[in-house]
Amino acid sequence: MANQIGAFFGAQKIGAAAGMAEHLRKFWAPHMRETICEHVRHGGVGLEPIAIEAVKILDAEKKGAA
Template sequence: MSHNSVEKLVKMANQIGDFFGAQKIGAASGMAEHLRKFWAPHMREAISEHVQHGGDGLSPIAIEAIKLLAAEKKGAA
C-alpha cells in the first residue's frame, strides 16, 4: 500500500479513535469492533502492518484497537 494510502488510514483510524475515546470505557474494543465490521481486510492488514513498524501518527486508542485486532487474528489462526 502506498505511503499516501497509509496516511489516509492513519487519519481515518484517529478519527474513529477520537469518537470511541469520548466513550472512555471500552474505547479500544469498540474501535476494534468498528474496524472489524466496516474496514476491508486489506485496510486492516495495512494499518496493522503500520503499527508493527511503530504506528507513527496513530493515537494510543487506535494503536490499542489495532493490536486487539491483530491478537484476535493470531488467535483465530
C-alpha cells in the same frame, strides 16, 4: 481516518479500544485492516494511542484465529 474513529470511541472512555476494534472489524475491508496492523507492528507512527490499542486487539485476534 483511524485517529478520527479513535477520537469518537475515546469519548466513550470505557471500552473505547474494544469499540474501535469492533468498528474496524465490521466496516474496514480485510486489506485495510491488514495494512494498519502492519503499520502498528512497525511502530504506528502518526496514530493516537487509542487507535494503536484497537489495532493491537485486531492483530491479536487474527493471530489467535490462525
